[in-house]
Amino acid sequence: MAFIGFSTGALELGNFQEALRLMSGTSMTAVELSALRLHELPVLVSALRSLNLEQFSYVSVHAPSRFSADEEGGVIELLRQIPNGWPIIVHPDTIHDFEKWTRFGNQLALENMDRRKPDGRSAEELSRWFDRFPAARLCFDLAHAHQCDRTMTEAFRILLGFRERICQLHISELDSAGHHFPLSYGTMQAFSEIAPLILADSPVILESLNPLPGAGDDVQKAWIELEAHRASAAVGREEMFPVASTLPGQITIPSGSVLA
Amino acid sequence: MSGSPCAGQSGSPLGELERKLGCSWKNIENARQRTRIALQQLSKIIEGKPGPDTSVIVHGSLARHECTQGSDLDWTLLVDSQADAEDQRTFLAIRTALGSDSVFKDLDLNKPGPEGTFGALEFSQPIVHFIGGEEDSNSNTTRRVLLLLEAEPIGVRRAAFDRVRKGVLKRYIDEDRRLLQRGYERKGVRWVPLFLLNDFARYWRTIAVDFAYKQFDRGNEGYALRNFKLGVSRKLLFASGLLACFWCDPRISKNEKQEPSKLSLIDCLDRFLSLTPLERIALFFTKHLNTSESEFLRETARELFCSYDAFLGLLNDSDKRQHLKGLRQEEEETDEVFKEAWKTRRFFRRAIQDMFLGEVSPLRDLSIERGVF
Numbered sequence: 132m133a134f135i136g137f138s139t140g141a142l143e144l145g146n147f148q149e150a151l152r153l154m155s156g157t158s159m160t161a162v163e164l165s166a167l168r169l170h171e172l173p174v175l176v177s178a179l180r181s182l183n184l185e186q187f188s189y190v191s192v193h194a195p196s197r198f199s200a201d202e203e204g205g206v207i208e209l210l211r212q213i214p215n216g217w218p219i220i221v222h223p224d225t226i227h228d229f230e231k232w233t234r235f236g237n238q239l240a241l242e243n244m245d246r247r248k249p250d251g252r253s254a255e256e257l258s259r260w261f262d263r264f265p266a267a268r269l270c271f272d273l274a275h276a277h278q279c280d281r282t283m284t285e286a287f288r289i290l291l292g293f294r295e296r297i298c299q300l301h302i303s304e305l306d307s308a309g310h311h312f313p314l315s316y317g318t319m320q321a322f323s324e325i326a327p328l329i330l331a332d333s334p335v336i337l338e339s340l341n342p343l344p345g346a347g348d349d350v351q352k353a354w355i356e357l358e359a360h361r362a363s364a365a366v367g368r369e370e371m372f373p374v375a376s377t378l379p380g381q382i383t384i385p386s387g388s389v390l391a
Numbered sequence: 392m393s394g395s396p397c398a399g400q401s402g403s404p405l406g407e408l409e410r411k412l413g414c415s416w417k418n419i420e421n422a423r424q425r426t427r428i429a430l431q432q433l434s435k436i437i438e439g440k441p442g443p444d445t446s447v448i449v450h451g452s453l454a455r456h457e458c459t460q461g462s463d464l465d466w467t468l469l470v471d472s473q474a475d476a477e478d479q480r481t482f483l484a485i486r487t488a489l490g491s492d493s494v495f496k497d498l499d500l501n502k503p504g505p506e507g508t509f510g511a512l513e514f515s516q517p518i519v520h521f522i523g524g525e526e527d528s529n530s531n532t533t534r535r536v537l538l539l540l541e542a543e544p545i546g547v548r549r550a551a552f553d554r555v556r557k558g559v560l561k562r563y564i565d566e567d568r569r570l571l572q573r574g575y576e577r578k579g580v581r582w583v584p585l586f587l588l589n590d591f592a593r594y595w596r597t598i599a600v601d602f603a604y605k606q607f608d609r610g611n612e613g614y615a616l617r618n619f620k621l622g623v624s625r626k627l628l629f630a631s632g633l634l635a636c637f638w639c640d641p642r643i644s645k646n647e648k649q650e651p652s653k654l655s656l657i658d659c660l661d662r663f664l665s666l667t668p669l670e671r672i673a674l675f676f677t678k679h680l681n682t683s684e685s686e687f688l689r690e691t692a693r694e695l696f697c698s699y700d701a702f703l704g705l706l707n708d709s710d711k712r713q714h715l716k717g718l719r720q721e722e723e724e725t726d727e728v729f730k731e732a733w734k735t736r737r738f739f740r741r742a743i744q745d746m747f748l749g750e751v752s753p754l755r756d757l758s759i760e761r762g763v764f
Contacts, residue, residue, distance in 0.1 A: 246443075246550060280554055282561040284661060287654040307473060324654060 140165030444472030695742035
């Protein structure tokens with residue numbers, strides 16, 4: 132059984148507590164606790180013991196996406212408090228001192244980058260990072276790979292080279308400026324092309340930005356289920372949602388369908 | 392036209408083939424060396440000008456790594472981004488930088504030809520979307536096919552080029568409905584991408600027809616030199632494209648890991664086409680020289696590369712080049728330089744024919760079955 136869920140930052144930017152509350156009672160079985168902005172990390176780490184994560188069989192933490200060399204030591208000290216079994220997702224370009232990160236071993240999960248970044252985008256660039264961190268795993272961001280190469284050839288190359296290292300997938304739609312959106316038909320089609328190459332048990336973390344912030348809980352929860360269904364359909368996992376789902380407004384989604 | 396024993400071209404399929412054949416092709420190596428210097432200098436000249444969604448691309452002899460004295464500086468600015476009028480300003484800045492007289496003097500290059508295909512701005516959308524149909528103009532076809540066969544991005548901005556080239560390849564592969572499927576009567580799957588092969592063939596015939604058009608349009612001016620290039624470097628380009636299509640077949644590439652998936656074929660083509668045309672041909676020979684047909688292939692490879700070496704030697708001789716350029720049609724039969732060029736062209740043609748259609752060539756069956764009818 133593969134796990135699926137959301138990044139807390141996608142559901143509620145900067146408010147992981149609220150994001151967890153939105154996911155409670157849904158069928159989500161995975162979560163990525165997001166501390167993308169540096170100031171979010173100490174708050175998240177101090178709250179770890181009090182979070183109710185019983186619903187989730189897979190938990191990861193996303194490290195800040197920007198910090199200076201001077202701040203790196205403090206970031207690492209905080210990340211050391213993350214339970215060993217939880218992968219720590221790191222953008223390669225944030226790393227200043229390689230030596231400091233080697234201690235994380237296979238808890239370190241490097242993420243392939245979007246095209247705004249100068250490194251870590253292609254299989255070739257990633258291979259240099261894995262040479263430096265041989266035990267590290269890969270958070271394979273399909274949206275980043277798709278933004279770098281619409282044909283998904285680079286995604287194909289990344290999968291051929293590093294499929295065994297993948298600890299989780301990131302799934303969302305990304306525009307050319309790097310903003311995350313809910314999945315569109317074209318993107319789902321593109322992802323489905325490389326789906327057979329992805330190991331069946333790779334957890335899926337959605338980064339689709341919640342388009343309904345402030346709406347009623349049942350509407351947001353229905354969107355969470357719908358988007359998760361679309362993501363699982365895009366990577367060929369219809370079996371995760373074998374029964375037709377029903378949306379508010381009685382919209383029926385046949386199993387295995389791909390919606391625009 | 393025999394090669395002398397020594398090594399060169401290290402680190403490329405050409406170097407490996409030289410070693411296997413015990414040859415050295417000095418004119419090819421000199422042209423590659425000259426190209427390396429030119430590309431480095433051109434990269435410096437455009438430094439800081441192209442944006443993140445653009446690539447400056449060189450074509451022609453620069454892209455083939457066959458720069459000789461008087462080669463044209465054929466370049467385009469490829470844009471693959473949101474519509475932005477600023478791209479025109481970028482283009483003008485690059486055109487000014489690449490158009491200064493000192494560039495042509497220092498690098499011994501000529502300005503782009505008068506057709507307007509080069510020294511121009513080009514956009515990814517028509518290149519990717521218009522394959523065939525009314526919108527696929529002569530210049531659109533030229534830009535698209537050259538993007539695959541004879542193009543190299545210069546400077547640090549290469550991503551737009553990489554994206555668009557893969558995008559074009561995906562069109563050819565995705566829309567080839569029976570690619571990788573078993574035919575009704577055939578035993579194995581079809582690996583050769585026929586949509587792509589047909590467009591390469593169409594482009595090759597377009598060049599040949601345009602050759603006659605230019606003859607008509609320019610009143611035979613420069614006929615002998617153009618004829619020489621058509622029969623050697625243009626033919627090489629087509630041959631390397633045809634080979635790229637056949638390279639998708641693991642029997643030809645000898646790649647046992649080649650997967651029968653369309654993404655795998657795009658990957659295979661993208662890698663193969665990132666080589667220069669001569670390197671593509673050299674890679675084919677190096678892969679097949681250890682087979683039972685090796686003696687035939689050795690002879691064919693020697694003749695092909697030695698004649699091409701002679702071609703570049705002649706082009707790099709400015710006196711002979713100028714002589715050919717100014718030669719009148721009625722002088723050809725008795726002209727010694729023209730005879731030399733004609734002989735080189737004939738040797739090259741025979742070698743190419745042997746490579747694809749020779750009795751024991753590994754490419755023979757595919758050439759007949761897929762390349763002719």
